[in-house]
Amino acid sequence: MKITDVKAYNLRYPLLEPFANSRGWTKTRTASVVEISTDTGITGWGEGISTPSASAIQTYLLGQSPFETERISEAMRGNMGALSGVDIALWDIIGKALEMPIYQLLGGAFRSKIPAYASGLFKKDKPDITQALMDEAKGYVDAGFPAVKMKIGFGATYDVKNVAAVRRAIGDGTLLAVDANCGYDVGTAIDVGQKILDNDIFWYEEPITTDDVGGYREIRHALKVRIAGGEMLQGRWAFRDLLQQRGLDIVQPDVSIAGGFTECRKITAMASANYVRVLPHMWGSSIRLAATLHWQATLPDAPDALHPIPSLLEFDMTENRLRTALAQEPINAVDGSVDVPQAPGLGIDIDRDVLEQYA
Ligand code: CA
Numbered sequence: 001m002k003i004t005d006v007k008a009y010n011l012r013y014p015l016l017e018p019f020a021n022s023r024g025w026t027k028t029r030t031a032s033v034v035e036i037s038t039d040t041g042i043t044g045w046g047e048g049i050s051t052p053s054a055s056a057i058q059t060y061l062l063g064q065s066p067f068e069t070e071r072i073s074e075a076m077r078g079n080m081g082a083l084s085g086v087d088i089a090l091w092d093i094i095g096k097a098l099e100m101p102i103y104q105l106l107g108g109a110f111r112s113k114i115p116a117y118a119s120g121l122f123k124k125d126k127p128d129i130t131q132a133l134m135d136e137a138k139g140y141v142d143a144g145f146p147a148v149k150m151k152i153g154f155g156a157t158y159d160v161k162n163v164a165a166v167r168r169a170i171g172d173g174t175l176l177a178v179d180a181n182c183g184y185d186v187g188t189a190i191d192v193g194q195k196i197l198d199n200d201i202f203w204y205e206e207p208i209t210t211d212d213v214g215g216y217r218e219i220r221h222a223l224k225v226r227i228a229g230g231e232m233l234q235g236r237w238a239f240r241d242l243l244q245q246r247g248l249d250i251v252q253p254d255v256s257i258a259g260g261f262t263e264c265r266k267i268t269a270m271a272s273a274n275y276v277r278v279l280p281h282m283w284g285s286s287i288r289l290a291a292t293l294h295w296q297a298t299l300p301d302a303p304d305a306l307h308p309i310p311s312l313l314e315f316d317m318t319e320n321r322l323r324t325a326l327a328q329e330p331i332n333a334v335d336g337s338v339d340v341p342q343a344p345g346l347g348i349d350i351d352r353d354v355l356e357q358y359a
Contacts, residue, residue: 033355102291113338153179180192226250
């Protein structure tokens with residue numbers, strides 16, 4: 001089998017209602033999608049954070065076998081953002097050719113459905129943001145989610161008030177994680193952390209910039225809470241110091257950023273060897289969501305105990321038709337868990353009308 005064509009689509013979806021994390025306001029959602037065709041008629045889809053250049057397509061992809069994921073990954077490692085999408089599309093092709101879902105190609109699933117955490121609770125332009133956050137959080141508990149994640153990083157006053165309000169709204173039985181999106185320096189991250197931790201925080205995500213490995217170690221030693229991060233890191237080398245120097249309790253590679261399945265398997269092995277838990281990051285279209293489900297299905301529970309820390313899927317609750325309409329069959333959370341797709345490859349069919357609409 002040979003690759004005969006690679007098409008790139010840069011999708012843009014304008015949000016009905018903008019929202020903010022600690023770094024700024026989001027008004028549009030984007031997705032960098034590739035479609036790889038082969039001489040057998042099988043086509044694969046992938047999502048990265050950029051798309052391969054015409055010369056990369058010519059040099060590394062056209063005429064190559066889609067089965068040679070290691071070789072192509074090595075050749076394209078200079079552009080992990082584009083490689084991520086290409087690699088996902090190659091595994092989609094392989095799965096369709098062998099009539100197996102990707103999780104099976106990756107070595108088999110530990111679970112056929114993944115408990116999810118509702119990822120939302122952004123800052124919005126509301127007259128009473130605290131009440132809005134409480135209503136939103138309560139809705140997630142009512143929908144059956146076992147865990148929720150909220151945005152912090154807006155200063156101690158906002159964070160302390162709203163974390164406590166969200167904890168009141170969800171009660172004691174729901175896990176609560178907080179995400180500062182690298183919005184603090186070390187001192188502020190520790191100060192805010194100390195002030196919010198009596199709300200039973202399950203993890204504290206990206207308190208500071210990911211480059212500052214020493215800072216992550218200081219925060220981890222100062223606060224009695226799991227520290228999470230790494231969603232923007234690309235390639236296994238970028239993860240090395242944070243893992244080996246024990247800057248994190250939970251590492252969150254993103255299959256569409258870090259380098260696709262081929263690279264994420266290596267990152268997973270490195271995390272495992274350093275006793276750091278992998279909980280994938282997911283913030284993208286239906287393609288990234290499906291890819292994350294396949295990969296996360298293959299991650300063992302850790303520790304191997306009667307009560308392991310659950311493998312929680314990041315389920316983006318914000319409005320985005322690139323996630324809810326790009327696949328013909330939408331991937332939904334039911335009672336707080338999401339089924340792993342069972343059809344060959346990624347297990348989704350792309351709706352070309354939606355693709356064209358936002359291209
Ligand atoms: Ca995050």
